[in-house]
Amino acid sequence: MAIHYHVMDDMPIIRIDVQGKTNLSESQQIEAQLIPILDRAERPIYLLVDMSQMEVPSPDILRASNSTGFIHPNVKKMALFGSSIVVRSIVNVIARLAASDRVQFFATEQDAMTYLQQAIAVDPAQTG
Numbered sequence: 001m002a003i004h005y006h007v008m009d010d011m012p013i014i015r016i017d018v019q020g021k022t023n024l025s026e027s028q029q030i031e032a033q034l035i036p037i038l039d040r041a042e043r044p045i046y047l048l049v050d051m052s053q054m055e056v057p058s059p060d061i062l063r064a065s066n067s068t069g070f071i072h073p074n075v076k077k078m079a080l081f082g083s084s085i086v087v088r089s090i091v092n093v094i095a096r097l098a099a100s101d102r103v104q105f106f107a108t109e110q111d112a113m114t115y116l117q118q119a120i121a122v123d124p125a126q127t128g
Helices: 024-040 059-066 085-097 109-121
Strands: 002-007 013-020 045-054 075-081 103-106
Touching: 002 024, 013 024, 045 109, 075 109, 085 103, 103 109
Parallel strands: 013 045, 045 075, 075 103
Antiparallel strands: 002 013
C-alpha cells in the first residue's frame, strides 16, 4: 500500500493518492503528517483523493471515523474519485460513523476538481 500527498501551490487543495490495500495504521501515519499542515492553514483546506488504484481496505479501516479528513476543523470538503463501489460503500459507512457530510464521490478527477473549484469560489473564507 502506498499513500502519497502533496499540497497544490495555486489552490487550497491537498491531493492524496491511495494505491493498493490500506489499513488503519498506514492511514494514521499519513494523517500524522497532514495534521501540522492543516493546523497551520489560515483558510479552509479541500482534499482531492485519488482512489483509482486503491484495493478493498483492511477491515480495521472501519475504525477511521475519527480520521482527520472527517473531523479536522480546517477540512472543508473531500472530493474522492475513481473508487470501486465496494470502496465507496466502506467510505460512506466511515463518513456516517463520523457524522461527516464533507465527502463527495466522482467518477473522474476532472469532475472532482470542478466540484472543489466551485466550492472554493463560493467560500467566503477563500476570498476575504
